[in-house]
Amino acid sequence: MLTAENLTKTYRRNADIVRVLNGVSLAVRDGEFMSIVGASGSGKSTLLHVLGTLDAPDSGTISLDGKRLDNLSNRERDAVRNRTFGYVFQFYHLLPELSAIDNALMPAYISNSFLGWMQTRRQWRRRADELFERVGLSHRKTHKPREMSGGEMQRCAIARALLQRPRVLLADEPTGNLDAEKGNEILELLHDLNRRDRVTIVMVTHNLEMAGTTHRTIRLAGGRVVEEKGPTFRPRLLSAAV
Numbered sequence: 001m002l003t004a005e006n007l008t009k010t011y012r013r014n015a016d017i018v019r020v021l022n023g024v025s026l027a028v029r030d031g032e033f034m035s036i037v038g039a040s041g042s043g044k045s046t047l048l049h050v051l052g053t054l055d056a057p058d059s060g061t062i063s064l065d066g067k068r069l070d071n072l073s074n075r076e077r078d079a080v081r082n083r084t085f086g087y088v089f090q091f092y093h094l095l096p097e098l099s100a101i102d103n104a105l106m107p108a109y110i111s112n113s114f115l116g117w118m119q120t121r122r123q124w125r126r127r128a129d130e131l132f133e134r135v136g137l138s139h140r141k142t143h144k145p146r147e148m149s150g151g152e153m154q155r156c157a158i159a160r161a162l163l164q165r166p167r168v169l170l171a172d173e174p175t176g177n178l179d180a181e182k183g184n185e186i187l188e189l190l191h192d193l194n195r196r197d198r199v200t201i202v203m204v205t206h207n208l209e210m211a212g213t214t215h216r217t218i219r220l221a222g223g224r225v226v227e228e229k230g231p232t233f234r235p236r237l238l239s240a241a242v
């Protein structure tokens with residue numbers, strides 16, 4: 001569904017040139033849960049950002065259903081991004097002044113005109129309520145981020161990412177800021193969304209045990225994909241989460 005071919009990406013800092021991606025190719029299949037692992041600094045976040053069109057590659061292509069995304073105009077790419085990708089980050093990136101439900105509704109505020117929002121807000125609210133139910137956060141709708149635990153904030157961020165029914169959920173170390181138990185609960189939620197709602201997921205993690213629960217894992221090193229494992233169909237539940 002989503003393919004990347006021969007991606008390269010270089011960062012320049014003063015005299016230093018760091019080639020972070022050096023010919024990365026991969027394909028994300030519809031309905032799969034894949035993971036990306038690699039040492040710190042190996043380019044996992046960069047790859048996820050490039051895949052999700054948040055950042056442009058220096059060369060190489062990104063295609064969705066065979067159509068190139070990397071050569072679209074900014075405006076076209078913004079539109080495609082909104083209906084294609086949902087993002088989840090390690091540190092949640094919730095707005096501190098907004099309630100949980102308003103945080104989750106943020107993508108709809110942003111992507112609609114004022115009039116469009118006024119006409120559709122009831123549907124969006126219903127959708128957000130549904131998602132809060134789905135991620136187990138119905139009891140925290142009016143809480144502010146500072147009134148929620150890390151696990152709750154990540155559930156809220158996942159609801160926000162799913163609001164507009166993205167084709168692919170991109171998650172960058174979604175459990176990286178949580179203790180093992182809460183982390184496993186979030187992983188289990190992602191598995192449940194993948195299984196029951198067929199949400200396609202690409203998750204960056206440096207936790208190999210977590211990566212091992214996904215259908216397929218690729219490892220980045222030296223700017224390339226150096227290993228690919230899977231697809232596997234072994235039990236996807238971590239014993240600790242059962």
Ligand code: ADP
Pocket residue numbers: 011012013018020038039040041042043044045046047
């Ligand atoms: P990972 O997520 O695997 O830890 P990143 O993709 O964040 O790795 O970073 C890969 C490398 O690129 C690191 O060496 C990092 O310092 C460098 N890097 C990332 N973003 C930038 C940037 N905006 N400017 C300069 N260097 C960057």
Ligand code: MG
Pocket residue numbers: 044045046172
């Ligand atoms: Mg990273």
